[in-house]
Amino acid sequence: MFSLLADKLDNTFRRLRGLGKISEKNIADAMRDIRLALLEADVEFGVARDFIARVKERAMGQEVLKSIKPGEQIVKIFRDEIASLLGGDAVGLDLTDPARIMVVGLNGAGKTTTSAKLALRLKNEGRRPLLVACDLVRPAAVDQLATLAEQIQVPVYKPAPGSRDVVAVAREALEWAKTQNGTVMIFDTAGRQEVDEALIDELRHLHSFLSPRETLLVVDAATGQQAVGVAQTFDRAVNVTGIVLTKLDGDARGGAALSMRSVTGKPIKFSGEGEKLDQFGPFVPGRMADRILGMGDIVGLVEHA
Amino acid sequence: MAGFFKKLLTKFSRGTRIDWDELEADLVTADIGIRRAMNIVDQLRESRGLDAENLVESTREVIRQAFPATPPSLPAPPEGYPLVILVVGVNGTGKTTSAAKLGHLLQKQGGKVLLAAADTFRAAAVEQLQSWAEKLSLPLYKGAPGQDPASVCYEAHAQAIREGCQYLICDTAGRLHTRHNLMEELSKIRRTLAKQDASAPHYTMLVVDATTGANALAQAREFHKATPLDAVIITKMDGSGKGGVAVAIMDEMQISPAFLGTGEQADDFETFNRDRYVDSLL
Numbered sequence: 001m002f003s004l005l006a007d008k009l010d011n012t013f014r015r016l017r018g019l020g021k022i023s024e025k026n027i028a029d030a031m032r033d034i035r036l037a038l039l040e041a042d043v044e045f046g047v048a049r050d051f052i053a054r055v056k057e058r059a060m061g062q063e064v065l066k067s068i069k070p071g072e073q074i075v076k077i078f079r080d081e082i083a084s085l086l087g088g089d090a091v092g093l094d095l096t097d098p099a100r101i102m103v104v105g106l107n108g109a110g111k112t113t114t115s116a117k118l119a120l121r122l123k124n125e126g127r128r129p130l131l132v133a134c135d136l137v138r139p140a141a142v143d144q145l146a147t148l149a150e151q152i153q154v155p156v157y158k159p160a161p162g163s164r165d166v167v168a169v170a171r172e173a174l175e176w177a178k179t180q181n182g183t184v185m186i187f188d189t190a191g192r193q194e195v196d197e198a199l200i201d202e203l204r205h206l207h208s209f210l211s212p213r214e215t216l217l218v219v220d221a222a223t224g225q226q227a228v229g230v231a232q233t234f235d236r237a238v239n240v241t242g243i244v245l246t247k248l249d250g251d252a253r254g255g256a257a258l259s260m261r262s263v264t265g266k267p268i269k270f271s272g273e274g275e276k277l278d279q280f281g282p283f284v285p286g287r288m289a290d291r292i293l294g295m296g297d298i299v300g301l302v303e304h305a
Numbered sequence: 306m307a308g309f310f311k312k313l314l315t316k317f318s319r320g321t322r323i324d325w326d327e328l329e330a331d332l333v334t335a336d337i338g339i340r341r342a343m344n345i346v347d348q349l350r351e352s353r354g355l356d357a358e359n360l361v362e363s364t365r366e367v368i369r370q371a372f373p374a375t376p377p378s379l380p381a382p383p384e385g386y387p388l389v390i391l392v393v394g395v396n397g398t399g400k401t402t403s404a405a406k407l408g409h410l411l412q413k414q415g416g417k418v419l420l421a422a423a424d425t426f427r428a429a430a431v432e433q434l435q436s437w438a439e440k441l442s443l444p445l446y447k448g449a450p451g452q453d454p455a456s457v458c459y460e461a462h463a464q465a466i467r468e469g470c471q472y473l474i475c476d477t478a479g480r481l482h483t484r485h486n487l488m489e490e491l492s493k494i495r496r497t498l499a500k501q502d503a504s505a506p507h508y509t510m511l512v513v514d515a516t517t518g519a520n521a522l523a524q525a526r527e528f529h530k531a532t533p534l535d536a537v538i539i540t541k542m543d544g545s546g547k548g549g550v551a552v553a554i555m556d557e558m559q560i561s562p563a564f565l566g567t568g569e570q571a572d573d574f575e576t577f578n579r580d581r582y583v584d585s586l587l
C-alpha cells in the first residue's frame with residue numbers, strides 16, 4: 001500500500017514537472033494525491049487540510065505562473081512547506097545548572113528506554129548523568145530502569161518499595177544526588193493516558209516541584225490521529241520543551257511528528273531507532289520529510305534537476 | 306444526552322444537506338484510515354433516505370457489519386493438553402499486561418493457568434510478569450535472562466502438561482514487524498511448541514495499541530506471516546485513541562478483536578463487543 005502510494009506521488013510529480021503550462025485541474029489532481037499521502041502517513045486531519053490549502057495558494061500564485069517550469073516550482077513549494085513544518089536543525093538541550101530533565105508520555109511510548117539512552121549519550125559527551133526512577137505504577141518499572149542504568153554504568157535512584165508519592169520520591173532523589181557528584185538528572189515517569197486527569201495532575205505536581213530545564217515528551221512514531229491532542233495536553237500540564245520520537249527503526253511513516261511539530265511548535269529533539277541504548281541520536285528533520293511521503297527519490301530528482 | 310445528539314446532528318448537516326466532509330474527517334480522526342473512510346462515505350452517499358438525523362446510525366451500521374456478531378472466543382483446551390496461547394506484538398503495546406489480564410480472567414472462570422515469561426530480552430520483563438503473577442496468584446514459568454525464548458516456551462509447555470493446566474499463556478518480547486530475524490524467532494517458538502503437542506500453539510493474539518495509526522495494518526500483516534493470528538487485543542482503549550485500526554485489520558485480514566484493554570488494572574479487560582466498540586468510534 002505504502003509503496004503504491006509513493007509510486008502514485010512519484011507519477012504526480014513527474015507529470016507536473018513535465019508540464020510547460022499548468023491548469024487548475026493539474027493542481028487539483030496533485031493536491032488530492034498529496035492529501036491522500038499525508039493522511040496515510042498519519043498526518044493529522046486538520047494539519048493536512050491546512051497544509052494543502054497553503055501549498056495550493058502558493059501554487060496558484062505568481063511565482064509559479066510566471067516561471068518557465070511551473071511543475072518544478074510546485075514540487076519545490078511542496079518540499080519547502082514540509083521542511084518548514086518539521087523545523088530546522090535539531091535543537092539541543094538546556095543543561096544549565098541545576099540540569100534536570102523530566103521524561104513524560106503515554107504508556108509504552110519508550111520513556112524508560114529513552115531515559116537510559118539519553119543518560120548514555122550525555123555520559124559519552126563527558127557529563128555525569130544520574131537517573132531517577134519516578135514510575136511507581138508499572139510493575140518492575142524501577143527494576144527496568146535500574147537494569148539499564150547498570151548496563152551503562154550510571155548511578156540510579158531507586159525509591160523504596162511501596163512508595164506512592166512521586167513528589168516525595170523526587171525530594172529524596174535530590175537529597176541523594178548531593179552525594180553523587182552528578183551534573184544532570186534524568187527523571188523517568190510512569191506512562192499515562194492524557195485523558196486521565198488524576199494522573200496528569202500527578203505529573204503537574206512533580207513538574208512544579210522539580211522545575212526541570214527540559215521536559216521531553218516521548219512519542220511512538222506509529223502514533224495516529226491523536227498525536228496532536230496528546231502533545232497539547234501534556235504541554236498544557238507540564239510545559240513540554242521537546243519531543244522524542246521513538247521506534248523510528250520500524251516502517252511507520254511518522255506523520256504524527258509533523259502534526260505535533262506544526263500544532264505545538266515544540267521541536268523534535270531526538271529520535272530512537274532501536275531497542276539498544278546506543279540507537280539514539282538528534283532528530284534529522286530532512287530525513288523525516290522524505291519518509292513521511294515515502295518520497296526520498298522524488299526529492300532527489302528535484303534537487304538534481 | 307439530547308445535547309449530544311443535537312451536536313452530532315448539527316455537526317454533520319450543512320443546512321438541510323449532509324456534510325460529507327465532516328463525516329470523512331471524523332472517520333479519519335478515529336484512525337479508520339483515509340481510504341476506508343472515503344469508501345464508507347461513497348457507499349453512504351449512494352444509499353437513499355439518508356439525512357443528517359440518521360446518518361450517524363447508518364455509518365455505524367456499515368462499520369458494524371464488517372465485524373462478526375459474536376467476537377472470536379478461545380477454543381476449549383484439547384483433550385489432555387493445555388490450550389497454548391501466544392501473545393505477540395510490537396514494542397510497548399501491552400503484551401505483558403494483557404497476558405496477565407487474560408490469565409486472571411481465565412482463572413476467575415475456573416481455569417487452571419500457567420504463565421510463561423518468554424521475554425528474556427527486555428530489561429526486567431520477567432520481573433514485570435512475575436510481579437503480576439504474584440499479585441494475581443497466577444503460577445509462572447520463568448526464563449533466565451538471555452535464555453532462548455523458544456526453550457522457555459518448551460519448558461513451560463512441559464510443566465503445563467505435567468501439571469494438567471488448561472491454559473498456557475506465553476508472553477513474548479516486543480519486536481518490530483520489520484525485523485526479519487526477530488519475526489523468524491516467533492516461527493521458531495511455534496515449531497518448538499508443536500513438539501509436545503502437534504496442534505500447539507492453538508491461539509495467537511496480536512496486541513495493538515489503540516493510539517496507533519496506519520502502521521497497525523502493516524504490523525498485522527507481517528505478524529500474520531510469521532505466526533498466523535487468530536485474534537487481536539486492542540489496548541489503551543481508556544485513552545483518546547479510538548482504536549479505528551481494528552476496522553482496517555478486520556477489513557483486510559478478517560481478524561477480529563477478541564479483547565479490549567481499558568486500563569492498567571487487572572480487571573480493565575473486556576470481551577470485544579462490536580456494538581459498544583462501533584458506538585465509541587464516532
Ligand SMILES: Nc1nc2c(ncn2[C@@H]2O[C@H](COP(=O)(O)OP(=O)(O)OP(=O)(O)O)[C@@H](O)[C@H]2O)c(=O)[nH]1
Pocket residue numbers: 105106107108109110111112113114135138141189190191192218246247248249250271272273274275396397427479481
Ligand atoms: N524498536 C524500538 N523499540 C523501542 C525503542 N524505544 C523503546 N523501545 C521498546 O519499546 C518498549 C517500551 O519501552 P519502555 O521504555 O518500557 O516504554 P515506557 O514509555 O517507559 O513504558 P511505560 O513506562 O510502561 O509507560 C520496550 O520494548 C522498548 O525496548 C526504539 O527506538 N525502537
Ligand SMILES: Nc1nc2c(ncn2[C@@H]2O[C@H](COP(=O)(O)OP(=O)(O)OP(=O)(O)O)[C@@H](O)[C@H]2O)c(=O)[nH]1
Pocket residue numbers: 107108138191192193394395396397398399400401402403424427430477478479480512540541542543544565566567568569573
Ligand atoms: N492505560 C492503559 N495502559 C495500558 C493498557 N495495557 C497496557 N498498558 C500499559 O502500557 C505500558 C506497556 O505495557 P506492557 O504490558 O509492558 O507492554 P508490552 O507490549 O509487554 O511491552 P514490551 O514487552 O516492552 O514490548 C504499561 O505502562 C502498561 O501499564 C491499557 O489497556 N490501558
Ligand SMILES: [Mg+2]
Pocket residue numbers: 111112113135138141188189190191
Ligand atoms: Mg517506563
Ligand SMILES: [Mg+2]
Pocket residue numbers: 400401402424430476477478479
Ligand atoms: Mg512485555
